[in-house]
Amino acid sequence: MSSTEMTLHWAVEKWLTPTHATRAHVVRVRRNGMHRRCVCVEAMLSGGLLSIFFFRHDDGSWNVYPPAQARPAMLAWRSV
Template sequence: MDTARSSLHYQVEKWLRPEPSDCVRVARFGHMADGTRYVQIAATRINGHRELYFFRHDDGDWCVFPQRSRQPSMSAYRLTQAC
């Protein structure tokens, strides 16, 4: 895992591309019902305002989409044992 590319700072730079004169701040943070951590980043610049949510995945990466929820699964080995 490339920790530099999975950091929140890197993702904010990648998606919002702030200029030195922009005001970038954490607008909100917390946990969703399933325990997933999120951070809302707000960027204000001369030509407008943008906000993005970033979600922390189980592997430590920050992404702009939430992690897929875990669903029950059964391996082929367990299927053969059930018969």
């Protein structure tokens, strides 16, 4: 599946399967300094309130796991 098909709407429908009787609501939007977004979506299900956090990745897709952080790396140049 391409990242363009992994919209926030697609992810919410996959994980919460909202219907007309049970609707999902965005309750919190968070953005950190590196322009990464995190959204909390809640839905009232038969078992109670369910909250899931969705994270936007650099490719534009939304997932339930946070994107990997860039780690420092060393590069050694070899001289001839």
